[in-house]
Structure formats: structure tokens, C-alpha cells
Amino acid sequence: MLPPDFINAGRIARGLEIASKKRLLETLARLLATDHPGLEPDAVFERLLERERLGSTGLGHGIALPHARIKAIPQSLGAFVSLTQGVDYDAADGEPVDLAFALLVPETATEEHLQLLAELAGRFNDPELRRRLRQADNAAAILNLFGVA
Amino acid sequence: MKIVILGAGQVGTSVAESLVSEANEITVIDTDLVRLARLQDRLDLRTVVGNAALPSILELAGTGDADMLIAVTQSDQTNLCACRTAATLYKTPTKIARLRSTDYARYPQLLEAKNFAVDFSICPEQIITDYIVKLMAFPEALQVLEFADGLLSLVAVRAIPGGKLVGCPVSDLRRHIPSVEVRIAAIYRGDQPTIPDGETLIEAGDEVFFLAATRDIRQVLSELRRRDRPTRRILIAGGGNIGERLASATQDRYQVKLVEADERRARNLGATLKHTLVLVGDAADENLLSAESIEEMDCFLALTNDDENNILSALLAKGMGARRVLALINRRAYADLMQADRIDIAISPAQVSIGSLLAHVRQGDVAAVHSLRRGAAEALELVVHGDKNTSKVVGRRVDQLDLPHGVTLGAIMRGSAPVAGVADRRRVLIAHHDTVIEAEDHVILFVISKDLVRKVERYFQVSLGFF
Numbered sequence: 085m086l087p088p089d090f091i092n093a094g095r096i097a098r099g100l101e102i103a104s105k106k107r108l109l110e111t112l113a114r115l116l117a118t119d120h121p122g123l124e125p126d127a128v129f130e131r132l133l134e135r136e137r138l139g140s141t142g143l144g145h146g147i148a149l150p151h152a153r154i155k156a157i158p159q160s161l162g163a164f165v166s167l168t169q170g171v172d173y174d175a176a177d178g179e180p181v182d183l184a185f186a187l188l189v190p191e192t193a194t195e196e197h198l199q200l201l202a203e204l205a206g207r208f209n210d211p212e213l214r215r216r217l218r219q220a221d222n223a224a225a226i227l228n229l230f231g232v233a
Numbered sequence: 234m235k236i237v238i239l240g241a242g243q244v245g246t247s248v249a250e251s252l253v254s255e256a257n258e259i260t261v262i263d264t265d266l267v268r269l270a271r272l273q274d275r276l277d278l279r280t281v282v283g284n285a286a287l288p289s290i291l292e293l294a295g296t297g298d299a300d301m302l303i304a305v306t307q308s309d310q311t312n313l314c315a316c317r318t319a320a321t322l323y324k325t326p327t328k329i330a331r332l333r334s335t336d337y338a339r340y341p342q343l344l345e346a347k348n349f350a351v352d353f354s355i356c357p358e359q360i361i362t363d364y365i366v367k368l369m370a371f372p373e374a375l376q377v378l379e380f381a382d383g384l385l386s387l388v389a390v391r392a393i394p395g396g397k398l399v400g401c402p403v404s405d406l407r408r409h410i411p412s413v414e415v416r417i418a419a420i421y422r423g424d425q426p427t428i429p430d431g432e433t434l435i436e437a438g439d440e441v442f443f444l445a446a447t448r449d450i451r452q453v454l455s456e457l458r459r460r461d462r463p464t465r466r467i468l469i470a471g472g473g474n475i476g477e478r479l480a481s482a483t484q485d486r487y488q489v490k491l492v493e494a495d496e497r498r499a500r501n502l503g504a505t506l507k508h509t510l511v512l513v514g515d516a517a518d519e520n521l522l523s524a525e526s527i528e529e530m531d532c533f534l535a536l537t538n539d540d541e542n543n544i545l546s547a548l549l550a551k552g553m554g555a556r557r558v559l560a561l562i563n564r565r566a567y568a569d570l571m572q573a574d575r576i577d578i579a580i581s582p583a584q585v586s587i588g589s590l591l592a593h594v595r596q597g598d599v600a601a602v603h604s605l606r607r608g609a610a611e612a613l614e615l616v617v618h619g620d621k622n623t624s625k626v627v628g629r630r631v632d633q634l635d636l637p638h639g640v641t642l643g644a645i646m647r648g649s650a651p652v653a654g655v656a657d658r659r660r661v662l663i664a665h666h667d668t669v670i671e672a673e674d675h676v677i678l679f680v681i682s683k684d685l686v687r688k689v690e691r692y693f694q695v696s697l698g699f700f
Contacts, residue, residue, distance in 0.1 A: 104235055104298035106326060126324065133326050138598060138618050139694030153700050172258075174234075174596065189700065198698060205697060 087160060087200070091232060093223040094118050095163040105173050105181070108165065109133060109150060112186035115163035122156040128188065142175025147208045151187035151201060160200060161188045164226060166217060183208070183217055234258070234594070235299045239285035239315055240306030241268045243563065244331060244357055247583035248303055248590055251608060253278055256687075257594075260294045263306075286314040288322060297323045301594065305331040305355075313337075313349045320350035329353045329593060333474065353593055357586035362478040364585050365559070368578065369483065369532055372461040372557060373454045375440065375578060378603040379447065380614045380677050381646035384661050386447045387418070387603065387612050387677070388454065394437045396458040404431035406456060414663035415445040415453050416643040418679035421606070426681045428641055442605075444643040444677060446661045464531045468492065468555070470516030470546050471537030472502045475561070475582075479536065484508040490525055492516045494537075517546040519553065528554030535560040540567050547576045565607065584608060596690045600675055611680045614646075615693050617670055623699040624672070625692055632666040637688050639681035646675040 095115045102108050113129035131152035135141070141150045163186045170180025185204055189197040207213055213229060220226045234257045238245050241263035249272065253259055259278040262285045263269050269280040283290035285306055296302065302319045304312035312330040319325040330344075330351045337343060337354070344351040367377040376389035392399045398406060403417050420427045421440040427433060435441060435457070445453050454460075464487055469476050472493030480491050480502075489509045493499040496513050503511040514521045516535065527533065533550035535543035540562050547560040552575075559578040562568040568579040584604050591602040598616040605612060621628040625635070631642055645668065648659035662668060670676065676693075680686055 103295075104300075106235070106300050107298055110324060129324065130326075135699075137596065139696065139699065140596075141697055143697065149697065151700065197700065201698060201700075 086162070086203070086230060086232060090160055090200075091162040091164060091227070091230060093227060095161070096165075096223040096226050098166045098220065098223065098226060100165060100167050101169070102165075102167050102171060105136075105171050108148075108167070108171055108173075108181070108184055109136065109186075111165055112150060112163050112184060115165070116161055116186060116188055120157065120161070123154070128152070128154065131188075132186065140174040140176070142173040142177075142179075142181055143205060143208060144175055144177040144179060145208070145211075145214060146170055146179050146182045147214065148173050148175065148181040148184040149187060149201065149204055149208075150184060151189070153191050154188050155191045157188060157190055159190065160197060162186065162204075164230075166220075166226075183214065234301065235295065236260070236301045236303060236594070237262065237291070237294050237296050237299045239263075239302070239304040239312065240331075241265065241272055241280075242305070242307060243583060244305040244586070245303075246272060247587055248305065249276060249278060251587055251591065251604070252594060260299075262290060262294050284311075286311045286318065288318055291315065291318060291322070296325060299323070299325055301325070301327040301329070303329045303590065305329075309334050309337065313351065316351045317349050320346070327352050327593060329355065329590065331355055331357065333358060355586070355589050357582065358474045358478060360586045360589055361475055361561075361580070361582050362482060365475075365479055365534065365580070366482050368559070369464045369467065369487070371450065371454065372464055372531070373458050374450075376605070377450070378612065380601050380603075380612070380644075381659070381661065381675050383447060384646055384659060385444060385644050385677060386450050387442060387444050387643075387679070388450050389440055389442050389605075390454055390457050392435050392437055392439045392441055393458045396435075396437075396456065398435055398456040399437050399458075401435060402431060403429045403433045403435065406453075409456055410452055413445065413449045413452050415443050415449065416641070416663050418442045418444055418612075418641045418643045419610070419681060426606075426610070426639075428639065428681065442679065444663065444679070462531065462556070466490075466530050467532040467534065468516075468522075468525060468527065468530045468550070470533070470535045470543070472498055472511065473536065473538055476534075476536045477502060477506070479534065480506050480509045487531075492521065492525075517542060517549060519549060522546075522550060522553055530555045531557065533558045537561075540564050544571060544576070551575055551577075568607070581607065595686075597694055599690075609683060611683055611686055613678045613680060613686070613689070615676050615678065615690075617672060617674045617676060617693065619695040619699050620672060623695045623697075625696075626670050626676075627672050629670055630666065631664050631668050631670070634670075634692075636678075636692065637685050639685055640689055641679045642676055643679055644677040645670070646677075647671065647673075649673065 114125045117123040117125040167182040170182040173181035281294045304315045316328040332354045378387045419442045466488045469491040499513040533555040535547040543560040547558040551558045588602040601614040645662040651657040
């Protein structure tokens, strides 16, 4: 189960035409900051980049799970983007990424947050889910696939 | 990575050359169409003709998608303007500017994010000057490269007959100087590299790379060759940017003479360099060299921007009895011809300065990179992150690491960076097989072939679970 308010339609964008990892992270940062007045998109972007520099969050099979700790949020936040064409992401299997789920957690990240990341990674391991996410044509359908009504 | 390089001059070209082979997408901007065409003939990259400081040209070069902007045109102003423009319009993650004028170094706040937004500034002329200064301090060495904020040094030295350790196995080093910790990272015999073990014999003529605490390197050097006379008198040929910087950095330590061909330039230098004897003339003129007692010089440095002139004057100076001659040689083919033959040290300006740029381009937390053996090999300082679960390195002993063959983990700097008012607690460790790596360690790696660098970077990266 994903925590309540973890992801909503406002933080989902599908079928975007984006040509680079940099733009993808920029887009995710903007989505994550949408309904959080305390979050600066630029600051989120920078945190995601910093984490990415220490090791790519590309999972393989076209999936990436960029994530970072950040002050100014009381609970975890997620955002999801699907692209019409994959971007080079320096992933373990070298495949371009077209599905990205970004995750922000509070500064004092705990075991709980690690589990959330593991839960997401586990779900994306399912080829059927990946196929349906790529086909989904609106945010509600995507929320549904994540089990959020 | 997508990288936009501004300026196809010497620096821009050598950056492009060394990055193009590393699976990067590179676009080079320059105003000179011919230069770009020549570059594109040789390398697989995109080019854009135009003024690199203009938003429309940056847009055309795809800066919006770029991870990094490397502004290395001849003009400081263009480089600064491009960084600011890229930051405002594209939020470009990493912006590097070449700044030659020392003025900007005096006002570091100008480079902050809210001003010119330069993340890293580099000055190749200063890097080359520092490199030469160190070589003069250690006349026995071919190269002296610093890691860990100067606490550790990697030294290249040619073993010569008469050195105490020459003809002995590497393991004898420990017996000879038991109080000094040192690691021989590689030995080159001709062009053939060897990663030595204790049994490897050091032969006369070998080029030996060793890692040691900077305070110990003099002692190690004396094991590999007889101690040279320390440097006292030097003659610099060429009063350009590097010649001037070098004279200014060394004139209080050595007796410095500087020969400059241009009379007006020479007069200016004479006025600013208080303790340097500035002469007008041609350093390739034997009468001048003889009049300046070239045979008494400990070091002759040919630093003009003309390769042929540097080679000729250096050969002449050597022939006339200068103890050690050093020449800046840009063209690689010339440098290959000259090194180790009659010019003691041929310095490729591009090779020396590229490392400081590579450190920012590499994946992972890279603190320093030095390009070695004309770019064939590399030495890296990486900062280790993560824990036993998220890193393949943390909590492991050196002999448990699965590093590719040809990679040596030679040394470690441990301890957090010093803060004002607290004593520096950082320690330098020479790595042994049972040394355990800790998080936040700086590890120094010698990589025998540049092709292995990517693999090494990946190995040290944190895994997904790292927050």
C-alpha cells in the first residue's frame, strides 16, 4: 500500500516529449512542488541532481526512481511522468528511461522510506504493470494502476 | 551526458577530445567555421557557429537539455555571460568557466549563483604554473601530482643506475625506509605498464609511479635515484601568461631570469616583476644564452606559445650545458618525439590542465583527476558514500574489492574536512590488503587504461537504496 496523499492526479504527467534526463528531472521537480508552497522547484531539482550524481536511479526496463531527502516536507511525496520516447539515463542495463517515479522524503528519513522505495521498485518489476502504465491515457488510469482511487 | 562546450580553441578542443570517447553527447560552439569543421572531421560531435554568449546560439546548441556547460572561450566576459544566461534560461546543472584574469579571483562572490552563476572556474595557465613550480621543487621527478588537498602526492620518477633500490624487488622499499609508507602504483618499462607486486624488480630506465604522503616524497625519491642538486638559478624563455606567472611565483625562491622577444612586453614585465631580471631577446640565440651563462642554470624553461621555438631553444640550452630543460609542447607528435630524449620534460599544456575539468564531468563524487601518460592512464580521487548495503565498497577490505585488473587502490584520506578553529584531523593511509574502506573516505586510484575509468566509476556508485 502506498501512503495516503502520496501521489495524486496533479503530480502525474503522461505522454510528455522530453529529450533529456535533465529536463525529465526538472519536470518531476516542478510536479513535486506543485501544491507545496514551502517547496521551491529549483531546490527540489538540485537535490534530485545531487543524488543522481552519486549513482543513477535507473532501475532498468525503462524505469527510473529518482529520490532525495528534503527539509520542509512533513511526509513523503511522489510524482510520476511517462514519456513518448525514452531518454538516456545511465541506467544499469543501458536502456533509455520512459517511466519515472520521483520520491521526496523528509530530512529524517527512516526505515519506512526505504521500504517505500523498495515497494515501488518491486511494483515496477512487474512487466504487466509497466506495459499498462505505458498504455494508460489519463492520470486517473495511472492512479488506478498504482492502487490509488 | 549532454555537454555544451563554448570555444574550439586549444582548451575546448582537448576537452572535446577526451570527452567524446566516453559516451557523451557533445556540442561545440565557436565563431570560427573552419575550426569547427576541422574538429567535426575528427570527432563525433555537433557544432554550432556563432557568438557563444547569445541566448539564440545557446538555444540552437541544445543547452536546455544539457547537463553541463563548459565555457572555455578566450574571453572571460563571454564565458561569464554564457554561464549567467544558461543559469537563468535553462537552469543548467553544472556551469564551468575558464577565467584567465586574476581579477575575478579577488572577488569570489561574483561567481555565486545569484551573480554570474559559475559553479567551477578554471585557469589553465595557473594550473600549468603550479605544476611547473612543483617540478622545480623536486628536480628528480618527472611529475608531481597532488591529491587530498595536497596531503598525498603521486610522483613519477625515472629509476636510474645508482639509485639504491634499482635492481631490487619492490618489497625492498619497506626494508630500506621502514618508517615511510609508500605504494608503487605502476611501473612503465618503455610503454609497457606493469602493476607491480612485491617481487617485481625495479630496473634502470623504468618510469615508476608511487603514492606517498607529500611530506615523505623526498625520502622515497632518494631511493630511486641519487639526490639532485636543488634548484637555484632558472632561465625562463617567453614572458607570456605562463612565463609571467611562473616568474612571479618563484622569484623570491630562485634567481630568475626571463627572456622576452617583444620589447614593450619585456618593459612591462620588468616593471611588475620586482625580483626577476627581464631581458629582451630571442632565447633560441646562442649568443644570448652564452652571455647569460646558460651552463650555470639549474633549469631552463621554454614557455613561449610556439612549439618549434620552445623545442629549439630547449635543445640549444641543453646542448650548451643547462642542467635540466623543460619545454611546453602543444602538439602531441612533437612531444612524443622529444620526451626522454634530449628535452628532460616535455609538458603538454592540455594534458596538465584537463584533469581539473574531468573531475566535474565524471559520474560520482570525484574530488580530483589527473591525466597521465598522455591521456592513456589516469589517477582519480573518489569520495566514497553509502553504507554496507548501498555501496559495494564501504565496510570491505581492499582485497575483497572486485576492481578490474589494471586498477590499484593506493591510498586513502580519512577524516572530515577541517573547519576554522579546529585542528586538521585528516589522516593519510597507504592502502594495504586488509585496510577496511569507510564511508566518506577519499580513495586514490591508479587506472592503467582510460577505458577502465567508466567501470571504476560504476563500481563506486551508490545503489538505488541510498537516500
